[in-house]
Amino acid sequence: MSRRDDEIREEIHAHLALAIADRMARGATRAEAERAARAEFGNVTHVAEVTREVGRGVWLERLGQDLRYGWRALRRTPAFTTVAVATLALAIGANSAVFTVVNSVLLAPLPFRDPGRLYAASYLPTGLPFELPPGLDDRLYLEYRAHVSRFEQVAGYQRQALTLSGAGDATRLAGALASSTFFDVLGVQPALGRAFTAAEDQPGNERVVILSDGLWRTRFNGDRGILGATITLDGVPRTVVGVMPRGFTFPAASQVWTPLAVRLDAGNSFIFPVVGRLRAGATPEQAKSELAAIARAMPQDPRAAGFHPTAAIIPLKDTLTSHVRTSLLVLAGAVAFVLLIACANVANLLLIRAATRRHEMAVRVALGASRGRIARQLLTESVLIALIGGALGILVAFAGVRALLAMAPAGRIPRIGEVQMNGWVLLFTLAVSVITGILFGVVPARSGARREPHEALGQGMRLVGGPHHRLRSIFVTGEIALALILLTGAGLMIKSFLIMRSLDIGYDASRVVTMAVDLPSIAYPDAARIQAFHTTMLERLSRIPGASAVGAVSFRPMGDVGIMGDFQVEGPSPLPHGYNVDKPTVSPGYFGALGIRILAGRDFTAADRAGAPGVVVVSETVAKQIWPNASAVGRRISMQEHPGPNDWLTVIGVVNDVVQDAALSRHSTLYLPYLQTTSPFFLNHMTFVVRPAPGASVATAMRAALRDVDPAVPAQALQTMDQSMMETIAEPVFQMRLLATFAFLALLLAALGTYGVLAYDVSGRTREIGLRMALGATPGIVLRMVLGRTAVLALLGAALGVAGSLTLTSVLTMSLFEVKPTDPITLVAVTVVLMLAALVAGYLPAQRAAGVRALTTLLLHE
C-alpha cells in the first residue's frame, strides 16, 4: 500500500466519522447514524479505487479518448480525411524513400568488423588540376606497411576489371587486387577456404583467386569442389583458394580478388588506396603524423619535386561516399520541402475544417472541457492523421525506393547494394509522422481552442466570411515560396542538362557504335601481336554491311579511362612546366569515323607504321599554344624526356579539340598512330568505333566480328556514343530527374493549396459577391477580384521564394554545368511557371464567384 492509498483511506474514514458525528448530533443513535452514513456514502472500496485512479493512467486514458474521438471525427469528414492522408502519405513516403538511401549510403556503418576504426591513408600531391582518390604510391606503401605502429595492420587494394573465360561465355568481371592483410583489416574472412598468405604478396606467387559468393553461385553452381580448381582470368590460370561470405563485395561490387603483388618499376610509381585498422587507443591525428614522418624519411624522387604531398587519414566510409554526399543531402532537403508544403496544405484544410466545427468545439467548451484539453484533442487528431499518412507512406516509400534504385546511375552511387528499408527507416517514418502531425496541427489546434463559446453558439451554424483568413494566406504564401525554391533548383539542373546536351563536343557521333576490348597479356604479350589483332579487327569491321566508317582509339571520349602526359617541343617552347595533354593511340580513319574534323594536314595512313618516320596529329589548342603564328604541320615534338635523334615525331595534321570526360571541357590532345606505338600498355585496351550508314544497324555484326577474331575476348561497352554521353552525365541527370519530380510535386501541392484557400474564400463570400453583383458589379469585375487576390498571394510567395532560392541554390554549384546558381533566366522562368499555376488554381474559384447570381444569394441567406 502506498502512502497515497493510506491517505485516501484516511480521508474516507474521516468523511464517515464526520457524517456519523453529524447524525448523532441531530439525535440518531450510533448504530442508526453509522448505517445511514454508510448507506449515503456508498461503496467505500469503489470510492477509494476511483479516487486512486485519478492521475494514474489518466494521461493514457485521455489519449485513448482523444484518439477515439478523433477517429470518429475523421470518419465524419471522409473527403477531408482522404485528401489529408493522401497528401501526407505521398510526402512522408517520399521522405522515407530518400531517407532509406541516405541512411544506407551515408549513415549506416560499413558492414565490416568494428568499422569505426577503419581509415584510409593517403599521401598525395595537392593542387593538381584533377583530383586523385586517396592512396599511397607503391614504394611508400611497402615502407609504411613495414613500419606503421598506429594501425594494427594496413592493406593495399586496387580495383581492376578481369575477363573470366573458360566457364561459359567470356565475361568481364569487376574485381580487386588485394594484399594478404586486406581481409584481416576489414575483419571479414572467407566463408569457404582461406584468405591470401603473406607469401602471395610476393611477385610470382600470385596465381590464386578468391571468389565472391554471388560469382560462386551463379558461375560455379555453388560447388564446394571449386576450392583448388583452376579458373582463367585475363588468360591467366589461377587456383581458387576461397569464397567470400554472401554480401561481401568490397571494393565497389567486386566479384574476384587476386593478390596485390607489388612490382616496383624504375620509371613509374603506381598509386592505390590503402586502408588500415586503427590500433586501440591511437587517434587518427597520431596516425597522420606517423604517416608524414615515414614518408619524409624516404628518399625523394627528383621528378616529384615541386609537388607538395600531404598526409591524410580519412574515415574509410567518407572516402567511399564523399562524392555523393552533397547531392544526397540536397535531395533530402528538397524532399523535406515537399513535406513542409504538404504540412501547409493540411494545416489549411484543418483551419477550414475547424471553421465548420466551431459549433462542436463551443459546446464542448461550454460543457466544461478546458481549452488545453480541446487543443490536445485537436492535436491528437492531426497526429492521428499524420500517423495514418505515415503508415501508408511506408508503402509509398517501398515503391519509391524501388524507383530510386531503378533510376540511379549504375555503379555511380556507392553502397547501392546495401540500400534497404529497415528499423531505422520505420523509426524515421514514425518520428517524421509525429513531428509532421504536430507541425501542421499546432496552429489550427491553438486557434480552434481559442474560440469563445458564445461566438459559435450565438451564431448558430452559419458560416460567415472566413476565420483564420490571415493564417491561411500565410500558409499559402509559404508553400508557394517553398515550391519556387524547389522549382528553381530543378530549373537550374534542367538548364544545365540542356547546355550539356547542346554542347559542341567536337565530334558528331550520336549514332556511332563503340565496342571496347581488353587484350589479356598472356595471349597478347607484345605490341606486334596486339597490333595484328587490331588490324584484323579493323579489316573485319570495315566489311560489315552498313558500316560507313571504322576506326579505333585507345581511350574514347566519354569513357572511364584516360592517359595524360607531357611532351617535348623541338626548339623554344612557350609551354608551362607540367603542361599535360591527352595521349590516345588511334588507327587511320578514326577521325572520320567519329566526325572529328581535320583542320590542317592529313590523317594517319597504314604507311605510318613501325620503321616509317614517327608522326603525330595534334589538336587545335596544342597547335595554337605552341605555334601561335605558324602552321603546326611539319614541326617536331617528342614523347621522350631527353629525345635522341630518332625520338622526334613530325606533326602531320591538326584536328579540332574534343570533349573527353565528365567535366565536359575540351582537352588538348596528341594522337599517336597505333602502328607506331610500342608499349602494350597503350595498346591492349582499345575501343573500336563504327559509323553506320543511315538506317543500318551494326552492333550485332560488331560482336560477331570480335567472336570471329578471338572468342576469348569479351565485348565491352557495346553502345552508341550518345549512350556513353548519357552515362557520363548520369549523375547530374539522376539528380535533375529527382529534383524535377519533387519540384513537380511541390508545384502540384502548392497549386492545390492555393485552389483550396480561394475556393473556400469564395464560398464564404458568396453573400458579399451576390451583394456586389446586385449593386452592379459585372462577372468580369468579380473574376478579376478573385484572380487579383490569387496574384497577390502568388507574388508574395514568389518574392519570398526568389529570396530563398538566392540563398539556397548555391548547394547545387557542384552539380551545375555552366549555369550559375543565381541564373536570372531560370529564376524568371520558374516564377512565370509558378504564377501561371497559381492563376490556373485561382481561375476555377474565380469563375465560380463570377457565376454567382445576385438574387439567389440574397434570398438564400435571409
Place this chain on the structure above:
Amino acid sequence: MPTNSHGLSRIELLQGTLDLIILQTLRWGPRHGYGIAQMIRASSQDVLQVDTGSLYPALHRLERQGWIAADWSTSENKQRVRIYTLTAKGRKQLERERSQWEQLSRAIGAILTPAATQPESES
C-alpha cells in the same frame, strides 16, 4: 427532519459542472470533503447530492491541476481531516468557468424561451 429527496430530483452532474461547483464552494473558505458535500447539498436546497464516487476523484483531479490545494489538519472533534483550499490559479479558473456557464445557460435559456430573445443581428 431532512427529507430524503434524492432519486426523483437528483440531477446527474456533468464533469465540468461539478468542478465548477466545487471551486465555487471553496470560494467561501477551506473545507474538507464531507463539508463540501454538505455545503453543495445545502446551497442547492437538497437538489444536488454529490456522489462520493464523483466528489473525491474530482477533488484529487482539481488538486492535480493546481486549482485547489490540500493539507491535513485536525477538526474540532479531534478528527484528522484533509482540508481543501482554492488556489489563485483555481480562482482564475473559476472566473472563466463561471462566465462560460453563464453564457451557456443564457444561450440554452434563449433556446428554451425563444420569445424572450431578439433575432440576432449579423455583423
